[in-house]
Amino acid sequence: MTSNVSSPVGRPRRRTGLGARTDWWALAMIAPALIGLAALYLWPFVSTFLKSFMNVPVFGPGKFNGVDNYTKLLTDPEFWQALGNTALYTVLVLIGIPLAIVFAALIQQVSRGRAVYRVLFFLPVVTLPVAVGMVWRFILNGDFGILNFVLSLVGIPGEYWVADARFTIYAFAVVGIWMGLGVNLIILGAGLQSIPTELYEASSLDGANRVQQFFSITLPLLSPSIFFVTILTTISAFQMFDLVFVMLGSVNNTALPDSKTIVYLFYDAAFVQFKQGFAATIAIVLLVIIMIVTAIQFRLQKRWVTYD
Amino acid sequence: MTSRNSAASRGEWRIHVILIIAVTLMVIPFVWEILTAFKTSNEVASLPPTIIPANPTLHAFETFFTSVPFWAQFSVSALSLIMRVVGQVLIAALAGYAFARLRFPGRNVLFVLFLLMLMVPSQLFLLGQFELMKGLGLLNTLPALAIPGIFSAFGTFLMRQAFMTMPKEYEEAARLDGAGTLRTFWSVMLPMARSMIAALAVLTSLYSWNDLLWPLIVSPGGGNRPLTVGLASMQGQFGTDYPTLMAGALVCTIPLVVVFLALQRQFFAGIASSGLKG
Amino acid sequence: MHKKWLAAAAAVVSVGMLTACSTTAAEPESTEPVTITYGLWAGTQTPAMQAIADAFHEENPNITVELQELPWPQYWSGLQTGAAGGTAPDVFWMLAQNVRPYATGGQLLDLTDAVAEAGVDLADYPQAVLDLYDQGDGKLYGLPKDFDTNAVWYNKALFDAAGVDYPAADWTWEDFRAAAKALTNPAAGVWGTAAPIDYQGGYYNTIFQAGGQVISDDGKTAAIDSPEAIEGIKFWTDIMADGSSPTLQQLSDTEAETQFEQGKIAMYMSGAYWALKMYQNEELRPNVDVAPLPTGKKQATVTSGIENVAYAGTKHPAEAAKFVMFASGPEAAKIQAESGAVLPAFKGTSQTWMDAMPEFTNLQVFIDALDYAVPLPVQGNAAEWQGMQADYLTAAWNGETSAADAAKAYAEAINKVLAEG
Incomplete structure (x- = not known):
């Protein structure tokens, strides 16, 4: 979504106006969206911001306590561990993007069976994340999971992929990539289709092979789409919650203390411990982190994204 | 190629x-x-x-079927999905059209506000949205599940993009025929945006059906829990009884997969449109 | 709300608890049909609870009780969200370790007067359980529904296979550890015991048996880092070090209770609340028996119990109070006992519970355990500091740090929570 954001706002004004006079219908049409935005987004945002400076007890009104929550959060090793886990997860999940590019390009190359491939890659997307977590928890089970069984066939000793905190985040990342591949594939596939075939034809005449074409034509022209899925993947990876909840949290897994993500920390503080002030602080800090990371990505894009 | x-x-x-x-x-x-x-x-x-x-x-x-109220949870999931999709499409189309084609004071400021909301992680809104639902006495009800999703900045944005790419001639013709703004919108523009509407509807359905965090928060009681929460809860009940867990996961997954197989094109268009360039 | 409730309670009492109601005195005790909700976590007890709700409805045709089940992992967050949002069930299950924030936060209906006026005799309930819920403010917030003590469930077939004698009634820590070692057979995938980080069914018992305490007598500081308490923790870390238990990772992938049911674990230290589940497993039933906990320096088991409490925000306080008294009363106790799901708190009903599972011949150990039972430590915001156990003890269980160091770090964390009140 974010990549869209840069262009439309600055668009020349005359394109949209039908005339100089105000259309009062416009206000009526926009009112529902505006009321919803104010009540369900703006106000909650402000209230969360305020709560982040308050101590809010389980029952009863909160009291302002300055930046206590912030100092408490930033000196809490659990927060830094969760941040580390979240960052590691995000980086690992980004590996899914090159995979998606390759598969999107390969699907583009075949003349038959495209639809079938797309559908199969997409299946995890339409599967409840809760179900995904449950299925993978079983696949990765240390004692009788199918993965360890397959590994044992080739002589590799199995591990407790989920329950052993050394591997948990990596296990999450595998599941995260598996779940996200379909979406990235479709977005990148759409990007591929918009590349004019004449370019390939011309370069074929110049004697370029497919691999050369991939690097000289496909990748550069696809770079805006790649940038977009990178942003999308990063933001959603930073907000990962479902897998921690389903694979660890709701089942008292021994890996939980070492494998929490920021949003899990937020959920736990807000709706299990009911420390809403502290939870609000986590949310604000998360916002700041995502803004910084996104800003960095926008900076870096100038180096590798080509706009035509 | x-x-x-x-x-x-x-x-x-x-x-x-x-x-x-x-x-x-x-x-x-x-x-x-x-x-x-x-x-x-x-x-x-x-x-x-x-x-x-x-x-x-x-x-x-x-x-699974004797211990989990599957059909009750299924209808909660389905009904809240319908509420959310219909509500969102309607509200987003109205606002998107206004942003794309109509002229009113503060338009750009408001639009930027919408865009900003797009960039904020949804967790920031949860506490306040929960308070609001609580204040309205809506906890544990279907509307509480659907309402925040109805008002989506993303949907508004998507619909605006759709209307902006449409040729103005139809609209101008309708106006010359004496149609007012609302009528032009309803009977000329909206039908033309139907592919985007389908894409948005499908995308919203996907989010709605899969959402776990919000229902977990807003439906704490046993009454109106959707499938995601019901399924997550199963783990507490059946611990590590994997066949039952897998049976539950399978049964809860099938409905959306069936819909997806029937509406592949709309699903793909929905996903791709989220990557449309402005 | 409070005054209205008092008036209502008086009205209830005036007609007496067990007669059908026909009062005209106060507004809430009208004959108009009323539905109240009963919040509980899902499990083997549900049928018994439904039977209790039905029995209550039969006696009070105008009051319908609707069960509101939540699975255990979401029970407390759901309840808290509900209470904060004003939608908590009218009557619900409470645990001693969770009661404090609800009591001090004014979320629980004060039942003192209602109970007194209805002539409920608190001597009918185990004093230890009543004490657990005592907030020191002179108010009664609930009535005990059941109680539990701990013992060792064991699988006779695995003992026979390993040629190990069944546990004697007076066995010791050493006997337990030796048996666990002898029963462990990695080739067959069998472990002598399971050592999850479990406070109630596990290490609290051994802490008390070693002469230690979890929290100091004044309730203000942790005592879990005292030498005696550390001994109690070492009981478990030794078992882990012996390899007599699956690792914590294995126990995460497949819970101890499931592994016991699968015949992979020979001895499982836990509560009476598993009895029915094991009894219902027909394959397992003939092989299961139960022995008292092994003795350390002395014998001890922690005891606790669920209480029925009513929500302060209920729209039907009179009916809710009435149902609390019924659900913790003799008739409900009988229903619970007959179902076998749980040991009722109401005195004199334990024989009925044992009779419900005739093939388990040694269930008496759970009742005998009351003689040496100590209340579960629940000072301060107990759910919070107990919830942190895995954060601090996991390393000791995995052998990465000593029991003493882990206990010390955990004690510091507990102290912080206790300091917050």
Whole structure:
């Protein structure tokens, strides 16, 4: 979504106006969206911001306590561990993007069976994340999971992929990539289709092979789409919650203390411990982190994204 | 690349091999889920594991259906999805059209506000949205599940993009025929945006059906819990009784998969449109 | 709300608890049909609870009780969200370790007067359980529904296979550890015991048996880092070090209770609340028996119990109070006992519970355990500091740090929570 954001706002004004006079219908049409935005987004945002400076007890009104929550959060090793886990997860999940590019390009190359491939890659997307977590928890089970069984066939000793905190985040990342591949594939596939075939034809005449074409034509022209899925993947990876909840949290897994993500920390503080002030602080800090990371990505894009 | 010559397509089988391997890996978890659902709890604990159920049994499904109010939770999921999709499409289309084509004071400021909301992680709104639902006495109700999703900055943005790309001639013609703004919108513009509406509807359905965090928060009581929460809860009840868990996961997954298979095109368009360039 | 409730309670009492109601005195005790909700976590007890709700409805045709089940992992967050949002069930299950924030936060209906006026005799309930819920403010917030003590469930077939004698009634820590070692057979995938980080069914018992305490007598500081308490923790870390238990990772992938049911674990130290589940497993039933906990320096088991409490925000306080008294009363106790799901708190009903599972011949150990039972430590915001156990003890269980160091770090964390009140 974010990549869209840069262009439309600055668009020349005359394109949209039908005339100089105000259309009062416009206000009526926009009112529902505006009321919803104010009540369900703006106000909650402000209230969360305020709560982040308050101590809010389980029952009863909160009291302002300055930046206590912030100092408490930033000196809490659990927060830094969760941040580390979240960052590691995000980086690992980004590996899914090159995979998606390759598969999107390969699907583009075949003349038959495209639809079938797309559908199969997409299946995890339409599967409840809760179900995904449950299925993978079983696949990765240390004692009788199918993965360890397959590994044992080739002589590799199995591990407790989920329950052993050394591997948990990596296990999450595998599941995260598996779940996200379909979406990235479709977005990148759409990007591929918009590349004019004449370019390939011309370069074929110049004697370029497919691999050369991939690097000289496909990748550069696809770079805006790649940038977009990178942003999308990063933001959603930073907000990962479902897998921690389903694979660890709701089942008292021994890996939980070492494998929490920021949003899990937020959920736990807000709706299990009911420390809403502290939870609000986590949310604000998360916002700041995502803004910084996104800003960095926008900076870096100038180096590798080509706009035509 | 679609119109590749025959020389190229001769090497195509190699690509198919790679893709088939990849797709197999994608599908294996589902296959394993299905196979496990027909096993007994003791069979899944046997070593080495059996691949095909030794004595296929429906026991896990029976356990699931007798202990989980599947149909109640299914209707909660479905009804809240319908509320959310219809509400969002309507509100987003209205606002999107106004932003795209009408002139009113503060338009740009408001639009930027919408865009900003897009960039804020949703967790920031949860506490306040929960307070609001609580204040309105809506906790544990269907509307509480649907309402925040109805007002989506993203939907508004998407609809605005759709209307902006439409030729103005139709609109101007309608106006010349004496149609007012609302009428022009309703009977000329909206039908023209139907592919985007379908895309938005499908995308919203996907989010709505899969959402876990919000229902977990807003439906704490037993009454109006959707499938995601019900399924997550199953783990508390059945611990590590994997066949029952797999049976539950399977049953809860099937509805959306069926819808997806029927509406593939709309799903793909929805996903792709989220990547449209402005 | 409070005054209205008092008036209502008086009205209830005036007609007496067990007669059908026909009062005209106060507004809430009208004959108009009323539905109240009963919040509980899902499990083997549900059928018994439904039977209790039905029995209550039969006696009070105008009051319908609707069960509101939540699965255990979501029970407390759901309840808290509900209470904060004003939608908590009218009557619900409470645990001693969770009661404090609800009591001090004014979320629980004060039942003192209602109970007194209805002539409920608190001597009918185990004093230890009543004490657990005592907030020191002179108010009664609930009535005990059941109680539990701990013992060792064991699988006779695995003992026979390993040629190990069944546990004697007076066995010791050493006997337990030796048996666990002898029963462990990695080739067959069998472990002598399971050592999850479990406070109630596990290490609290051994802490008390070693002469230690979890929290100091004044309730203000942790005592879990005292030498005696550390001994109690070492009981478990030794078992882990012996390899007599699956690792914590294995116990995460497949819970101890499931592994016991699968015949992979020979001895499982836990509560009476598993009895019915094991009894219902027909394959397992003939092989299961139960022995008292092994003795350390002395014998001890922690005891606790669920209480029925009513929500302060209920729209039907009179009916809610009435149902609390019924659900913790003799008739409900009988229903619970007959179902076998749980040991009722109401005195004199334990024989009925044992009779419900005739093939388990040694269930008496759970009742005998009351003689040496100590209340579960629940000072301060107990749910919070107990919830942190895995954060601090996991390393000791995995052998990465000593029991003493882990206990010390955990004690510091507990102290912080206790300091917050």
